[in-house]
Amino acid sequence: MPAPNFDVIASLSKRRGFVFPSSEIYGGMAGFWDYGPLGVELRNNVKAAWWRHMVHLRDDVVGLDAAIIMNPRVWEASGHVAGFSDPMSDCRSCKLRFRTDDLKGPPSEIACPNCGQRGTLTEPRQFNLMFATHVGPVEDSASVAYLRPETAQAMFAQFENVATSMRRKLPFGIAQIGRSFRNEITPGNFIFRLREFEQMEMEFFVHPRDEDEWFAHWVEARHRWWTDVLGIAPERLRLRPHDADELSHYSKQTTDIEYEFPIGWSELEGVADRTDFDLRAHAAASGKKLEVFDEKAGEHVVPFVIEPAMGVDRAVLTVLVDGYAEEQLAKETRVVLRIRPDLAPVKAAVLPLLRNRPELVERARRLTADLKQQVTAMYDDTASIGKLYRRQDEIGTPYCVTVDPESLDDGAATIRDRDTMTQERVSMELVPQRIAELVEGRAQWEGIPREPAGAGAP
């Protein structure tokens, strides 16, 4: 089936506790969303998968977690204070403001899209996308500070501290996961374009002579992460090198990883060759030397930077869109989230077949507690077994464990696989271990079937 549109995902997300409109009881807040109980878990799993592959499994990357508010001179040096802006036009009559790029013609020639008057739109002027605030007791220009619009600059500002404290030589990288903020004029498309979002960025410092080799490495490694670790369908992914005229001012070459959403091919991640632009800018502005000693050449060099940068929210959206399926079973349609077991918010749901049998309920609750020692698990007995299966399918729970009257005799329970709907009878004592193995095994070795398992029993 084609990828579902964002409305379908937003509706599922709200109904099942993945994502809620922020401050909804007060009418919401455009460009801001809250992650509900299941959304937090999914998001944390996506972040953990990135951190594990970008930091823990590698020898050449370390982490950082910097403050969101940095000294404002960071943003002067980076060029954000002067240049991180969109052109805007005001209507002199109705006082509304518009992004000039969105207008259907030059502001001097067209009517105001709101009030319809002509000749009322001002010439474009630059509107900075950084959120500003004041730090300290006095509100004046000296106390202005910004919410970071990207996490990357912290890696440049702390380059020296990290390299020294961790005794690092080239090549090495600094990775960070954290919130960033951009005062977007037109946020939208659910959690695709946000004003507050979370980034996962890594700045990889290399000798200038190794620039191209490492750029190629990271494009390939990041593409593989999306397919092999997040489990995204390869046919919906593509690599798109930037044309020369769309490169950022700091970048010599950039390749985007794109996904085919219902709104079209859209960027998930960019791998950018930032050259030595940033380190030189911060060295010049701070008066500090930001370089390393290259033993091979016997001289100090300013490293080049290869940066893979992506947004967590967009990754979560991609996992939901890519995993969503509607399947026709014998008597009903089921919605199933075919996401990798290690990403699923709940790994195992324990469902007693009869909730009016206290000894059955007690045994199922005990099994839930045992399971929780190994994986995220939940207990549910608030509906018929068929309905309970559908609920778990819809939130991507890979394994349901059913405790039935026979369990009290044979001490075993039934493990049902979300994708194949096949069942396996396992001794209850071994269920936690078996589920942990299944989750880990599937995470490492197997793909997820993308086609319906076909009509059949649940």
Place this chain on the structure above:
Amino acid sequence: MPAPNFDVIASLSKRRGFVFPSSEIYGGMAGFWDYGPLGVELRNNVKAAWWRHMVHLRDDVVGLDAAIIMNPRVWEASGHVAGFSDPMSDCRSCKLRFRTDDLKGPPSEIACPNCGQRGTLTEPRQFNLMFATHVGPVEDSASVAYLRPETAQAMFAQFENVATSMRRKLPFGIAQIGRSFRNEITPGNFIFRLREFEQMEMEFFVHPRDEDEWFAHWVEARHRWWTDVLGIAPERLRLRPHDADELSHYSKQTTDIEYEFPIGWSELEGVADRTDFDLRAHAAASGKKLEVFDEKAGEHVVPFVIEPAMGVDRAVLTVLVDGYAEEQLAKETRVVLRIRPDLAPVKAAVLPLLRNRPELVERARRLTADLKQQVTAMYDDTASIGKLYRRQDEIGTPYCVTVDPESLDDGAATIRDRDTMTQERVSMELVPQRIAELVEGRAQWEGIPREPAGAGAP
């Protein structure tokens, strides 16, 4: 030994990559700090320990991850816009501003602490501690928004969405980990009082009749978390119930968990009985019903709230202060961080005894890669073995694995215990499994010896 002072910890933190002054190359930023490579790991481990015990292991608590910027009406309803403030006095002569509470007398009577003039200090006026910004293209009063000064209000604003999507009945809790911001006039004491900090808060909703019982439960459960999960010395912890005159306006009873820092007994966490204050305030301001149906009584009730709330940064500081020890060995002093293995940034360091033997280095690197599949591990060969042990002791690495020439013959390596400095010879194939067991076993069953193991070989 007594707890080390903050300077000792700050120095170790910067030197070894736990915590750096934010934007240090630009002169820093008061009240803001960045977590370096080891600090991120420690902090993530503290957060994971909280999430596991507060959410995953329980049946009655779910998570939330809300946007930092919420609709400003949230902060009007909560009382923060009107009341979250400190009294300040300005000097009319030198223009500096002071927290009135810090002045050594009434502002009308004393000299300005900066310029020394008398009669220049203004009467106190309220200074709001929330950072303000503007959202959207226009900067006016309608676009003002705030960085949250606490995470708690999101749990009240999303109470209905969470309860409905997760089919929750009383009692149940909503937990959140996330950044908060307060424009403190006098930040300081390293990461003890910050302007940007991270909170772990949980709002537990109960029937009013169960208020006292649950308050007692959470005071006890949270105290136990600090001793049994974080491994903090019980003799340096105390419970301190608030006197009636220090209770917040929303609280009926509050008990603080305090630690004996070198600066004195200080708050680590507060368990507050917030009654129905918050839900009623948001219901009144939003016009929505924020209540649940109580089946026992057959009526709708507005739940009471018991809130355990703590700061991540202060927990990290406590772990560092409490774990820090200087021990006299036969020939030297060693600094050792006696922190729980599951909190340690690095679980295992692989150290080749000779770095000029390529086959030894190769074998040690292979072992590191194997270890990384199970735990966070690192390889180091940049100094003598004695020095390498000291480095790992100082960052709290519980296990060092030494690969020596004999390893090439017998296929075994030596695992050294950080605290006892005892050594165990284990087949290299089994080392990853053995370390994983040791970390998990120590996490669950054993305490950490607080006294030096005594002089002896490393």
